[in-house]
Amino acid sequence: MSEIEPAPDRGPDTAALRRALGCFVTGVAVVTTRDAGGVPHGFTANSFTSVSLDPPLVLVCVGREVEGLEVYRECEGFAVNMLADSQRTISETFAADLPDRFAGVRWREGKYGSPILDGCIACLECAPWQRIEAGDHLVLIGRVLAFERSPDRPLVFCQGRYVSLSGERAGIVRDDARAVRPAP
């Protein structure tokens, strides 16, 4: 295992650090909200994590480059839409530089006003609980107000690529395209 040593006058090798962090397997979500004018905003995120059950808290990290960062700094509510295996295109859409990421995407207004995307495996509607400026991200902690889920399989992301979970016993496809053998 190689160590990442910061040079005296420079930070750590960001690209190498990003690759190391990318070894952690995650799901993929689209975090949505609406601005003061009611316009929907959303971006693809895999920094989602659960924080607490009592009270029910979750967090997501919003990068400085994210469209509408100011909206997330001020929003009164947001939703975490966890994507299904079949929603890779949605993930790409909400990470792309598009004038309207919601064009052609089926969604509805949630009970608390945030956009809820059709076909997700789970959706959480949240009220902001705490906002923490941390380096080049805003850590947005939300209290879960409402949630729903479906039994579909999740979209999975690891080492910079989408990974398919084809059934309980299937393995993860590795970089070299060999499958890890499922347990007998």
Ligand SMILES: Cc1cc2nc3c(=O)[nH]c(=O)nc-3n(C[C@H](O)[C@H](O)[C@H](O)COP(=O)(O)O)c2cc1C
């Ligand atoms: C799988 C995946 C996960 C991502 N996770 C995050 C995340 O957790 N936080 C974040 O700020 N950006 C994340 N991004 C990047 C944003 O979706 C993307 O940079 C942003 O939507 C681009 O916004 P812009 O076009 O407005 O610059 C992720 C992108 C992908 C494809």
